[in-house]
Amino acid sequence: MKVVLEVSNLWKFFGKSPVLRGVSFSVREGEAKVILGPSGAGKSTLLRCINLLIKPDRGSIILDGEEVTAPGVNVARVRSKIGFVFQHFNLFNHLTALENVMLGLIKVKGMNRDDAFKVARESLLSVGISEDLWSKYPAQLSGGQQQRVAIARAIAMSPRLVLFDEPTSALDPELIWEVLRVMEKMSKERMTMIVVTHELGFAMKVADEVVFMDSGAIVERGPPEEVILRPRNERVRRFMERMQYVYSLK
Amino acid sequence: MNGFLTYVPVILMGVWNTLILSTAGFLLATLLGLLMAFIEVFSPKPISITVDWVTRVLRGVPLLLALLLVFYGLPRVGIALPNIASAIIGITIVDSGYQAQLFRGAIEGVGERQLEAAYSIGLSKWAAFRYIIAPQAFRAALPGWLNEFTIVLKDSSIAYAIGVTELFTQAVHVAQVVLDYLQPLILVSIVYFSICYPLSIISERARRKLLAMGVAAV
Numbered sequence: 001m002k003v004v005l006e007v008s009n010l011w012k013f014f015g016k017s018p019v020l021r022g023v024s025f026s027v028r029e030g031e032a033k034v035i036l037g038p039s040g041a042g043k044s045t046l047l048r049c050i051n052l053l054i055k056p057d058r059g060s061i062i063l064d065g066e067e068v069t070a071p072g073v074n075v076a077r078v079r080s081k082i083g084f085v086f087q088h089f090n091l092f093n094h095l096t097a098l099e100n101v102m103l104g105l106i107k108v109k110g111m112n113r114d115d116a117f118k119v120a121r122e123s124l125l126s127v128g129i130s131e132d133l134w135s136k137y138p139a140q141l142s143g144g145q146q147q148r149v150a151i152a153r154a155i156a157m158s159p160r161l162v163l164f165d166e167p168t169s170a171l172d173p174e175l176i177w178e179v180l181r182v183m184e185k186m187s188k189e190r191m192t193m194i195v196v197t198h199e200l201g202f203a204m205k206v207a208d209e210v211v212f213m214d215s216g217a218i219v220e221r222g223p224p225e226e227v228i229l230r231p232r233n234e235r236v237r238r239f240m241e242r243m244q245y246v247y248s249l250k
Numbered sequence: 251m252n253g254f255l256t257y258v259p260v261i262l263m264g265v266w267n268t269l270i271l272s273t274a275g276f277l278l279a280t281l282l283g284l285l286m287a288f289i290e291v292f293s294p295k296p297i298s299i300t301v302d303w304v305t306r307v308l309r310g311v312p313l314l315l316a317l318l319l320v321f322y323g324l325p326r327v328g329i330a331l332p333n334i335a336s337a338i339i340g341i342t343i344v345d346s347g348y349q350a351q352l353f354r355g356a357i358e359g360v361g362e363r364q365l366e367a368a369y370s371i372g373l374s375k376w377a378a379f380r381y382i383i384a385p386q387a388f389r390a391a392l393p394g395w396l397n398e399f400t401i402v403l404k405d406s407s408i409a410y411a412i413g414v415t416e417l418f419t420q421a422v423h424v425a426q427v428v429l430d431y432l433q434p435l436i437l438v439s440i441v442y443f444s445i446c447y448p449l450s451i452i453s454e455r456a457r458r459k460l461l462a463m464g465v466a467a468v
Contacts, residue, residue, distance in 0.1 A: 082370075091367070092364065092386075093464045094382075094386045157371060
């Protein structure tokens with residue numbers, strides 16, 4: 001199947017300390033890749049490099065055959081092809097739910113208001129945000145609703161892939177499922193996505209491949225049941241044992 | 251009593267100059283304050299630090315000193331201005347330091363997350379400022395900006411010191427004629443209050459409405 005994203009030998013330094021140390025992987029069309037790992041492993045930095053919010057120091061990122069890390073690339077145009085869902089939702093505070101989704105369609109894609117409204121309506125309905133919520137401001141929505149609007153804002157742009165940076169970490173426990181359910185549905189509809197998360201259940205159900213990162217490098221990768229249930233790497237095993245303690249119901 | 255009443259229109263005529271002084275000084279200070287705030291937020295560090303330092307100096311100048319300096323001091327170097335122009339310039343200079351601080355806080359208060367989100371949907375730097383940062387900063391600055399006007403309005407009474415015939419000056423002159431300070435000064439207090447009070451109500455309403463929208467005013 002077609003490769004959408006190819007990351008090769010990516011390095012990033014903050015000052016002198018390396019945050020990414022030669023990360024390489026590729027994502028195929030329709031694939032859901034889940035990135036696991038402890039805090040400070042470089043997961044967020046990796047996602048931010050992919051949509052060019054952070055400039056990597058070495059290595060290349062190829063999106064749809066175009067090297068986006070090459071000099072002279074129109075950064076805004078590349079970003080408009082990549083959706084990004086943030087841990088803290090980052091909805092535009094001064095715009096309603098509907099306007100949050102419409103803004104990019106009008107100002108980036110150049111649609112007129114009628115067309116933008118039609119696309120925004122489809123997106124909002126697909127993430128289960130009903131019409132009575134469209135005129136609400138972010139501060140008037142629950143965390144789960146805000147994150148679903150943020151997902152709608154990302155998918156309305158019809159991106160080539162969507163990046164999720166711990167999308168449920170800032171949510172009340174009871175609201176996590178409504179966001180994960182939307183993400184699972186997106187994956188079933190063959191949306192290409194990279195998800196940084198600690199939700200192992202989600203990774204088991206949805207991931208085509210799980211990548212485990214530690215100290216800026218990929219230390220293990222494979223099908224979810226391998227990496228999560230039968231890890232080979234010592235660091236990964238220790239991580240999963242601790243996760244077992246936290247999440248096991250027996 | 252009757253002596254005072256006949257002078258009431260004389261005092262009230264000072265309202266025009268008070269409004270001209272404070273409005274002109276305030277709006278010019280807004281232009282200058284915005285300019286300095288933009289420079290502080292968006293220019294390279296050495297320039298930004300220099301401008302920040304300038305705003306501190308401006309905020310440290312007493313208005314009375316600024317007025318005397320412009321009106322009595324500048325003629326020494328060949329710049330002689332009428333007293334009302336001097337008062338406007340003095341107010342502009344001092345208040346621009348405060349407004350720069352207000353706008354800078356409003357722009358910086360919008361925060362990195364909003365900017366990241368703007369970039370993530372493909373907005374350019376300019377579009378992100380135009381559609382995300384500026385509208386939020388404007389809303390956040392509004393209550394403080396209105397409050398600032400009430401402060402300038404009251405401080406414009408200091409133009410008395412250089413003989414501008416504004417509200418306060420008129421009241422003092424009348425007081426000297428009718429040999430009673432109490433009634434003229436109570437009258438001007440009521441005038442200042444009736445201009446400032448509605449503005450502070452609007453400011454407070456704006457603040458509360460913004461809070462409900464999730465925008466914290468500066």
